[in-house]
Every structure is written in C-alpha cells, then in structure tokens.
Amino acid sequence: MSYxxxxxxxxxxxxxxxxxxxxxxxxxxxxxKKLAMxxxxxxxxxxxxxxxYYIGEYNRDSFWRAIMEHFxxxxxxxxxxxxxxxxxxxxxxxxxxxxxxxxxxxxKYQVGLLSNLTPEMRKQVRSAHQTKKYFKPxxxxxxxxxxxxxxxxxxxxxxxxxxxxPAKNCLFIDNxxxxxxxxxxxxxQTILFENRKQFFGEIKNxx
Numbered sequence: 001m002s003y004x005x006x007x008x009x010x011x012x013x014x015x016x017x018x019x020x021x022x023x024x025x026x027x028x029x030x031x032x033k034k035l036a037m038x039x040x041x042x043x044x045x046x047x048x049x050x051x052x053y054y055i056g057e058y059n060r061d062s063f064w065r066a067i068m069e070h071f072x073x074x075x076x077x078x079x080x081x082x083x084x085x086x087x088x089x090x091x092x093x094x095x096x097x098x099x100x101x102x103x104x105x106x107x108k109y110q111v112g113l114l115s116n117l118t119p120e121m122r123k124q125v126r127s128a129h130q131t132k133k134y135f136k137p138x139x140x141x142x143x144x145x146x147x148x149x150x151x152x153x154x155x156x157x158x159x160x161x162x163x164x165x166p167a168k169n170c171l172f173i174d175n176x177x178x179x180x181x182x183x184x185x186x187x188x189q190t191i192l193f194e195n196r197k198q199f200f201g202e203i204k205n206x207x
Contacts, residue, residue, distance in 0.1 A: 003189035005206050009169040011105050012159060013135065014150075015125065016092065017175035018193045019099060021133060023092035023121055025053070030078040045182050053118045054149050056142035060085050060120045060192035079142035087125050095196060101203060102134040108207075114159045114172070116141040116149045139161040150174070160186075171200070171206065 016022035016193040025031065026039040035042060043050050044122045046067055053063045064081035073079055105111050108189050113135035117125070125131055131138055141149040148154040160167060167187035175193040183190050194197050 002071050003171050003191065003206070004023060007169055008109060008171045008189060008206055010110035010163050011102075011171045011206070012112040012163075012173065012188075013102060014099075014165060014174040014176075014179065014193070015113060015117060018095075018100075018173055018199075019113075020092045020094040020125075023088060025050070025118070028078070028084050029089040031084060034073065034079060037206050049111075051149065054078055054116050054141050055147045056119055056144065057147075063118070063120075080174040085120060089121065091162055092121075094129055097201070098196065099129070099134050101200070101207075104207060105203075106134070110163055110165070111135055113138040113156055114150070115139075115153075118142055145203035150176070153182060153186060156183055156186050156188070173203075 008193065011202065013019055013164050024039050026042040031042070032038065037045070049058070049063065049066050049070065052058055058066065064084050068075070068079070068085075077083070093185075102111050111134065113131060117140045122142060137159060139146060139155060141147070141155060143158075146155050146158050150156070156167070158173075163170065167183070168189070170188050172180070172183040172192065173191045173193055174183070174189040177192060180190045180192045187194045191199065191202050191205075
C-alpha cells in the first residue's frame with residue numbers, strides 16, 4: 001500500500017488481472033497440443049509478433065496469420081484466425097464486484113482505465129462490459145496515440161495528460177509489480193492488486 005488519501009483526485013484501474021481474470025491469446029488447447037507448448041512458451045517464440053499485437057500493429061486476422069506462418073501451421077477447422085480468436089475472447093471472466101467498486105469511486109474521483117490490450121480484446125471488453133459506464137478516460141496499449149505497453153512510461157503519461165492531473169494525485173491499481181514500480185517512478189500513488197479480498201480491504205480506505 002502506497003497512497004495518501006487526501007491527495008487523491010483520480011483512481012486508475014488496470015483491466016486484465018484487476019477487473020477480470022486475464023485473457024490469454026494462446027488459450028486454444030488445439031494450438032497448444034499442435035505445438036506441444038504452453039501459452040507462455042508460444043508467446044516466447046513469437047515475442048515480436050506478440051508485442052506488436054498489443055501495440056496495435058496487427059488486427060485479428062493479420063496477427064493469427066503471422067502466428068500460423070511462423071509455426072508453419074496449415075489452416076484447419078480448429079486452427080484458423082476465427083477459431084483461435086474465439087477461444088482467446090472467451091478466455092477471461094470479468095470481476096463484476098471490482099467494476100462495482102469503480103462505479104462507487106466515480107462519486108468522488110475521476111476513474112480511468114490503463115491497460116495493455118490487443119485491438120481485438122479492446123473491442124470485446126468495450127462492447128461486452130460497457131466500459132464507458134465505469135471509466136473515463138480509457139487508455140489502451142494499442143491506441144494510436146499510445147502504441148506502447150506498460151511498464152514503458154508512455155501509457156502512464158498519456159492517461160495523465162487526458163486526466164489533466166499530476167501523478168501525485170492519481171492512485172494506480174495493477175496486478176503487476178513491474179507496472180506498479182513504473183508508476184511509482186513517475187510519482188503515482190499505487191495499490192498492488194494481489195487478490196480481490198486484499199484489494200477490497202485496501203480500497204475501502206479511499207471510498
């Protein structure tokens with residue numbers, strides 16, 4: 001815990017791992033079986049493509065075709081862009097109780113969202129969960145004015161500019177220690193999200 005309540009004017013949430021159980025681009029069991037790899041192993045083999053997806057250099061089809069080409073995979077009923085995308089988009093589950101906290105916080109603070117997300121998942125969560133109801137502004141790694149992933153500092157600077165606040169007046173919540181440490185270097189107040197029980201215990205102090 002690292003914050004001073006009397007200085008907080010905005011609360012900024014991460015999405016994956018905070019507002020939901022994180023999605024996994026390589027969630028397809030068929031893909032994992034075909035490559036005999038776990039998701040993190042697949043990502044490690046195609047890291048440039050993987051990062052490129054998160055900063056908006058690929059759309060759904062171009063990303064999955066690049067992955068298939070890298071591994072020399074032929075298109076099948078279960079290994080094709082639409083199928084792989086479908087599994088990916090169904091691999092997360094939202095924490096509605098965390099979103100409810102965000103809604104409560106809006107009564108007192110600006111509440112924003114700062115997330116590393118692919119264009120595909122950005123479209124999914126905005127549509128399925130009406131994120132504008134909870135967060136303003138929303139800043140994603142794949143946005144055209146960002147194109148950078150946390151813990152790089154650019155995404156944090158973009159959301160500060162959109163909020164019109166200095167970092168010292170913003171409480172940032174993320175489940176990644178590296179992302180928290182990057183925020184602290186810029187002067188953000190922070191909460192490291194370890195689990196929902198721990199988070200609810202800490203956030204109630206600023207409600």
